[in-house]
Amino acid sequence: MNEPVNVIRNLEKALADDDFDWSLLLVGEDQTDKLAALTSDLRADHSETGDGKQISSGFSYLGIGPTIAWAHAVSDPFYLVMKAGAESFVRHWRKIRPHVAKNGFHFVSLGVGTGQKDRIILEDLRAAKPDLFYLPVDMSSEMLRLGTHEAVRGIRFPMSQVLSVQLDFSLADNMEQLAEMFARLVGDDPLLYTLTGNTLANFDSDEEALDTISSVLRPQDRLLLEVATTTRIDAEAMKAAADEYHQTRAFTEFVTSALRYNTDLTIDPAMVQFCGFIEDDDALLVKIMFQNSGPDDLMMGLPDHTEVALKPKDTIRLYTTRKFSAKRLDRLMAACELTLVENAHSQFRRTRKPTPFGLDLLLLAPKSATTGKRSVADEMWAR
Structure with a gap:
């Protein structure tokens, strides 16, 4: 009797001559669990500083509505941050590329975004390794389809x-299982993980997020990290960082979209606050x-058909972002080895006025790899 043929082995042949717009997606999580987690976050305690109720990272992009808004x-x-990132990425990647383009990397994109930066990387990696795998990972299946x-x-x-x-790659267990599966898929071939867009x-x-990713890197693997940076940590820079995100109505529509699509709360743009802080x-x-x-209280209907009262001055944190100093980046690299x-x-x-803000694209290796020790601070201040 002939051995049954696995459906995965026949899938490529089945789709080869089909001009329908298929996407192949491996689902790693129960979506009801994610909805329950979001609901729980929206029931958190009262806070006037954004430290209670929240839309945590990843949930901001969950669903077709937030994906379109993004x-x-x-x-x-x-x-401006996204515009500057798109404009500078090719130039930044050109400097990074010699360290990875000829080493036969497979490509793991953590948080695929629009896919434009992935296309640039993919084209260069493919020149050296035509049989490479492109492995985009995101909590949102809609974002995956758009970006891929x-x-x-x-x-x-x-x-x-x-x-x-x-998959939600911010969870340590998820990231560990993902890395083990990819290692079985590619064997000893190196993997280039990317986390771009100041994610x-x-x-x-x-x-904690960086440590979760770095802990699964093998000596031959590399991590490409894109971050927004600042050369000053003071009250003026803090205010400027908050104002930068306040200038675009489209960004406000995006950060409120998860709340709009997962609750029945009426969103008044005047109630959206952009607050800057100096962190550590x-x-x-x-x-x-x-x-x-x-x-008065605002009643908010949740996905499980219950209601929560949003009392006066209570907040729902919609989005968190940062600008990193060189000192912070060096500290993170040391902590995550x-x-x-x-x-x-x-x-x-x-602008005509000097700004402390910029963008950095870092190629990082695990401590177990044989590379020389370098400092982000030295690199930034050398310019």
Whole structure:
């Protein structure tokens, strides 16, 4: 009797001549668990500073509505961080590329975004390794479809070498299981993990998020990290960092979209607050919050059909972001046992007034790899 053929083995042949717009998605989580977690976060205690109820990182992009809102926001020329990132990425990647382009890496994209940066990386990695796997990972299946299609569009990258994975990679157990699965998939071939778009800044704890990723890196693997940076930590820079996100209506529509699509709360843009803070004397923290500025309770219907009273001055934290100093980045690398392989840096030059803000693209290796020790501070201040 013939042995049954696994459906996965026949899938490539089945889709090869089909011009329908298929996407292959490996789902790693029960979506009801994610909805329950979001509901629980929206029931948290009263806080006037954005430290109670929240839309945590990842949930901001969950669902088709927030995905569309994100796509609109990133195309808005007034969203200055995203605009600067798109403009500088090719130049930054050109400096990083010699360290990875010829080493036969497979490509793991953590938080695929629009897919435009992935396309640039994918095209260069493919030149050295035509059989590489492209492995985008995101908590939002809608973001995966949007970003993956943009990444492969125009470069004729075969979908048979693409595996999208729906997973919350901020959870340590998830990341461990993901890395083990990828290791079985590629064997000893090196993996290039990427976390671009200043995504590290969106987590409650940037150190915990970076450690979760760095802990799964094998000696041959590398991590490409893109972050927004600042050369000053003071009250003026703190205010400027908050104002930067306040300038675009499209970004406000995005950060409120998860609340709009998962509750019945009426969103008044006047109740959206952009607040800057100095965090640990080495980073600028921006919290974007919805705050009940009226005199009465606001009743908010949750996904489980229960209601929560949002009392006067109570907040829902919608989004967190940061600008990192060189000192903060060096501290994070030391804590997560990462070494700097290469750093590409540029300052914002969009106004007549000097600005302390910029963007850095860092290529990092695990401490177990044989690389020389370098400092982000040295690299930034050398310019």
